[in-house]
Amino acid sequence: MIYVVTAVHDRYRITEKFIDSLLTQTYKDIHLLLVDDGSTDGTADMVRSKFPASTILTGDGNLWWGGALHMVYKWLCKNAKNDRDCVLISNDDTNFGADYVEKGIRLLEEHANTLVAGCGYGMHSKELLDGIFTHSFVDGTGRLMPPDTESNCASTRSLFLRVGDWKKIGGLHPILLPHYLSDFEFTIRAYRKGMHIRSFSALTYTFDEGATGVNEYSKLTVKKLFSKRSGCNPLYRISFIILSTPPRYLPAHIWHQVRRYLEKAGLVKKMIKSK
Numbered sequence: 298m299i300y301v302v303t304a305v306h307d308r309y310r311i312t313e314k315f316i317d318s319l320l321t322q323t324y325k326d327i328h329l330l331l332v333d334d335g336s337t338d339g340t341a342d343m344v345r346s347k348f349p350a351s352t353i354l355t356g357d358g359n360l361w362w363g364g365a366l367h368m369v370y371k372w373l374c375k376n377a378k379n380d381r382d383c384v385l386i387s388n389d390d391t392n393f394g395a396d397y398v399e400k401g402i403r404l405l406e407e408h409a410n411t412l413v414a415g416c417g418y419g420m421h422s423k424e425l426l427d428g429i430f431t432h433s434f435v436d437g438t439g440r441l442m443p444p445d446t447e448s449n450c451a452s453t454r455s456l457f458l459r460v461g462d463w464k465k466i467g468g469l470h471p472i473l474l475p476h477y478l479s480d481f482e483f484t485i486r487a488y489r490k491g492m493h494i495r496s497f498s499a500l501t502y503t504f505d506e507g508a509t510g511v512n513e514y515s516k517l518t519v520k521k522l523f524s525k526r527s528g529c530n531p532l533y534r535i536s537f538i539i540l541s542t543p544p545r546y547l548p549a550h551i552w553h554q555v556r557r558y559l560e561k562a563g564l565v566k567k568m569i570k571s572k
Contacts, residue, residue: 308389
């Protein structure tokens with residue numbers, strides 16, 4: 298069996314398309330774990346009617362991605378009896394073929410102690426934009442890796458793992474990392490616990506690259522910079538560094554990040570004026 302995990306908030310049509318794709322999968326033993334974080338558009342009723350084999354967990358609109366996945370983690374620890382069962386963590390705006398789940402399960406069977414990442418391509422650019430990444434513990438730099446490689450960090454936009462492996466990794470940190478960087482911290486923690494993180498060209502999906510949060514300093518006001526939707530939020534960046542960096546690298550990594558923000562000080566002044 299596989300648990301397919303996603304979190305939604307008032308995206309009825311997008312979520313419906315995702316549910317329809319699950320219904321067409323060649324692998325049928327799917328238990329959907331959907332976190333409905335305060336939707337008011339009837340999403341939960343639609344999911345129940347289309348996909349009865351589902352568990353819907355609810356939030357008040359303040360869970361975000363980290364909180365939603367942590368809620369699922371606690372549910373699995375309490376209710377999932379077989380640690381060999383599989384999990385697919387996926388955004389509901391991913392688009393994949395009918396054999397996607399079957400391929401992911403097969404790759405998990407072939408690679409023990411491994412988190413299996415899909416390769417995400419932009420719907421508009423057709424370029425590889427998501428999957429696994431390198432992450433430097435010294436200065437936080439990194440880059441997207443090509444398919445069929447192994448690294449120390451991955452997105453959870455489409456990630457396969459075993460229930461037992463998730464239990465070993467542990468939950469997420471919804472207060473310190475409510476949204477952005479929560480998946481990177483989670484997968485880096487798995488890597489530091491001795492697990493492999495691999496991407497495979499056999500697992501490809503597409504997503505709308507224009508629908509993500511604001512992650513460029515040039516487009517940020519002070520209010521947007523410190524929002525939960527900002528990947529540049531200094532508070533969450535520092536939390537991420539502290540949680541994910543081995544102690545021997547921590548001073549250098551924090552200093553590098555502080556220096557980066559100081560270098561952006563001129564831009565921050567402009568944002569304050571534009572507020």
